[in-house]
Amino acid sequence: MMNSGRQTIKFQKEAVITANYGIAGPKEKEGALSDYFDYILEDDTFGEKSYEKAECKMHLHTIEKAIERANISESDIDAMLCGDLLNQIISSSFSARELDIPYLGIYTACSTFGAALALGSMLISGGFMSKVACSTSSHFSTAERQYRYPLELGTQMTPTAQWTVTGSGCSILADSGEGPKITQVTIGKVIDYGIIDANNMGAAMAPAAASTIIAHFKESGRNPDYYDMILTGDLGIFGSELVNKLVESEGISIASRHEDCGRMIYRPEQKVRMGGSGAGCSSLVFNTYIMSKFRKGELKKLLFVPTGALLSRESSLQGESIPSIAHAIAVEV
Amino acid sequence: MMNSGRQTIKFQKEAVITANYGIAGPKEKEGALSDYFDYILEDDTFGEKSYEKAECKMHLHTIEKAIERANISESDIDAMLCGDLLNQIISSSFSARELDIPYLGIYTACSTFGAALALGSMLISGGFMSKVACSTSSHFSTAERQYRYPLELGTQMTPTAQWTVTGSGCSILADSGEGPKITQVTIGKVIDYGIIDANNMGAAMAPAAASTIIAHFKESGRNPDYYDMILTGDLGIFGSELVNKLVESEGISIASRHEDCGRMIYRPEQKVRMGGSGAGCSSLVFNTYIMSKFRKGELKKLLFVPTGALLSRESSLQGESIPSIAHAIAVEV
Numbered sequence: 012m013m014n015s016g017r018q019t020i021k022f023q024k025e026a027v028i029t030a031n032y033g034i035a036g037p038k039e040k041e042g043a044l045s046d047y048f049d050y051i052l053e054d055d056t057f058g059e060k061s062y063e064k065a066e067c068k069m070h071l072h073t074i075e076k077a078i079e080r081a082n083i084s085e086s087d088i089d090a091m092l093c094g095d096l097l098n099q100i101i102s103s104s105f106s107a108r109e110l111d112i113p114y115l116g117i118y119t120a121c122s123t124f125g126a127a128l129a130l131g132s133m134l135i136s137g138g139f140m141s142k143v144a145c146s147t148s149s150h151f152s153t154a155e156r157q158y159r160y161p162l163e164l165g166t167q168m169t170p171t172a173q174w175t176v177t178g179s180g181c182s183i184l185a186d187s188g189e190g191p192k193i194t195q196v197t198i199g200k201v202i203d204y205g206i207i208d209a210n211n212m213g214a215a216m217a218p219a220a221a222s223t224i225i226a227h228f229k230e231s232g233r234n235p236d237y238y239d240m241i242l243t244g245d246l247g248i249f250g251s252e253l254v255n256k257l258v259e260s261e262g263i264s265i266a267s268r269h270e271d272c273g274r275m276i277y278r279p280e281q282k283v284r285m286g287g288s289g290a291g292c293s294s295l296v297f298n299t300y301i302m303s304k305f306r307k308g309e310l311k312k313l314l315f316v317p318t319g320a321l322l323s324r325e326s327s328l329q330g331e332s333i334p335s336i337a338h339a340i341a342v343e344v
Numbered sequence: 345m346m347n348s349g350r351q352t353i354k355f356q357k358e359a360v361i362t363a364n365y366g367i368a369g370p371k372e373k374e375g376a377l378s379d380y381f382d383y384i385l386e387d388d389t390f391g392e393k394s395y396e397k398a399e400c401k402m403h404l405h406t407i408e409k410a411i412e413r414a415n416i417s418e419s420d421i422d423a424m425l426c427g428d429l430l431n432q433i434i435s436s437s438f439s440a441r442e443l444d445i446p447y448l449g450i451y452t453a454c455s456t457f458g459a460a461l462a463l464g465s466m467l468i469s470g471g472f473m474s475k476v477a478c479s480t481s482s483h484f485s486t487a488e489r490q491y492r493y494p495l496e497l498g499t500q501m502t503p504t505a506q507w508t509v510t511g512s513g514c515s516i517l518a519d520s521g522e523g524p525k526i527t528q529v530t531i532g533k534v535i536d537y538g539i540i541d542a543n544n545m546g547a548a549m550a551p552a553a554a555s556t557i558i559a560h561f562k563e564s565g566r567n568p569d570y571y572d573m574i575l576t577g578d579l580g581i582f583g584s585e586l587v588n589k590l591v592e593s594e595g596i597s598i599a600s601r602h603e604d605c606g607r608m609i610y611r612p613e614q615k616v617r618m619g620g621s622g623a624g625c626s627s628l629v630f631n632t633y634i635m636s637k638f639r640k641g642e643l644k645k646l647l648f649v650p651t652g653a654l655l656s657r658e659s660s661l662q663g664e665s666i667p668s669i670a671h672a673i674a675v676e677v
Contacts, residue, residue: 017446018446063659094451097656099431101664105664107533107534108534108536110534115459116451118451126448133467137466137471139470198448201441321432321437321441323432324431325490326432326434329396331438334437334438334440336440
């Protein structure tokens with residue numbers, strides 16, 4: 012139960028991922044993983060009057076359905092650990108308003124789902140809680156108008172840009188039950204290589220992903236070939252190339268088993284440039300496609316590394332570069 | 345170490361608060377607790393080109409000084425749990441960028457310091473970490489222009505409004521050492537009584553504070569007279585009256601030992617209406633004035649209840665009411 016390194020915690024008592032649910036938007040329906048999503052919005056307003064309200068509804072619906080999947084009720088959940096990209100993470104707190112569950116809001120941008128799993132697995136392993144819900148969401152239209160430009164402008168994407176995933180995912184962690192377990196977590200440090208282009212998140216986040224992956228292998232004593240897959244969050248095509256090179260420079264080769272949620276969620280013909288991004292990207296892919304691979308026995312050992320760019324509109328406008336972070340979660344059967 | 349109720353966790357192994365630091369702004373210097381602050385900004389830009397950069401610098405400085413006070417170095421800290429009111433909590437993540445410490449961002453508005461202490465004490469009690477830094481900040485000028493109006497407008501405060509504290513506080517929690525201990529935590533649920541006036545946060549937050557305080561007393565088996573003081577975060581004058589009445593309606597009387605950080609930080613002649621608010625309000629007061637009372641032996645048992653209003657500018661503009669939350673932390677020698 013003690014640190015096996017400064018950033019890495021190896022659990023003696025391991026939290027079990029007992030249930031999952033993931034909701035996607037219409038653009039994601041046209042993507043490569045469509046068959047795996049539990050529910051798909053036909054219309055990205057989800058019947059609401061604003062995109063922000065739609066994201067809140069999607070986030071809430073995801074948590075409620077994951078609880079249902081776990082065959083438990085709201086009152087069985089000891090805490091919800093949630094986050095999203097909206098200012099003041101309102102998708103999360105407005106979801107919590109509808110639920111009778113103690114709430115802790117988490118924010119490390121698109122790596123938030125990793126932070127939630129890391130904290131959730133510690134709260135369970137420590138014996139403080141027996142069931143925890145971890146969830147995140149993002150929505151193309153809320154992110155675009157909050158971080159970039161009004162949607163009405165129809166602004167073109169730059170070559171290195173990524174498309175924010177409309178999606179939400181939730182995992183139920185428990186102290187017992189059936190499912191893959193969280194065996195180790197490596198908590199990330201904030202890394203900033205001085206990238207200032209908010210349309211090149213892959214480049215901003217790759218050094219943070221590399222830092223966490225390197226720390227994980229140094230501290231865990233494991234090698235990349237221990238895992239069937241090393242799955243980063245939303246580095247996209249360019250960021251994925253970068254992370255492989257950065258990790259390689261430390262003598263660790265992950266290329267043969269590296270995948271990226273942002274790179275796999277869409278199809279090339281969808282014109283999403285470098286791929287998907289957003290706090291909902293990795294949580295949607297993890298809670299649907301990846302967990303189905305675990306259930307089918309096609310995946311047994313995964314290092315899941317959600318990645319996040321910690322900028323805000325104000326920080327970019329004030330000329331700041333983009334600090335980034337990644338957390339690594341070892342999931343095993 | 346197990347739940348002694350759904351929201352309340354009673355620790356067998358208790359985290360120790362080994363060091364504290366608090367920085368305040370010029371308006372707080374004129375307030376009632378000025379003598380206790382560790383450092384006071386003469387100018388609320390702190391020599392920076394923007395208020396946002398000033399808040400980041402203040403937050404970072406507070407963490408660095410708290411680490412110094414604990415007679416340890418950055419590399420001794422296993423994680424920093426931080427949050428603030430800026431969009432995407434950039435004061436926290438930009439502080440983390442400057443420090444070689446694993447980072448977890450937390451957000452439950454002005455109750456964030458309570459969430460950080462709750463999580464930090466669980467991570468230490470569970471044996472996962474030996475030292476954790478918990479910090480929050482707020483800044484009048486960043487909050488005012490982000491949540492309300494441009495500063496240049498010189499907008500008048502409404503009668504029920506509160507003044508956002510320019511301040512930052514940090515606690516170092518450890519698995520051993522000298523200092524008061526965190527013995528129990530009660531994690532809040534999100535409560536919304538339908539208040540839509542963003543200038544009446546006290547009314548919005550009082551039901552959440554009452555909910556957590558009632559849960560704490562029901563689950564802990566303690567009575568209000570167990571504590572020397574029950575200290576809410578930033579309910580202000582009106583919210584403090586409300587919370588007393590709401591708790592009283594459940595047959596629990598806290599009025600004789602209830603204090604509120606927002607109500608005590610300024611002087612009436614400072615024209616701050618209902619008092620102070622902000623994520624830095626309760627953390628500044630706790631880490632300076634309150635901890636000095638512990639050190640002098642004037643305080644032995646405290647129930648600290650930071651309170652938060654989970655709105656955003658967008659949620660208010662879209663007609664949403666204000667969901668709120670409070671977390672309770674029992675601190676004892």
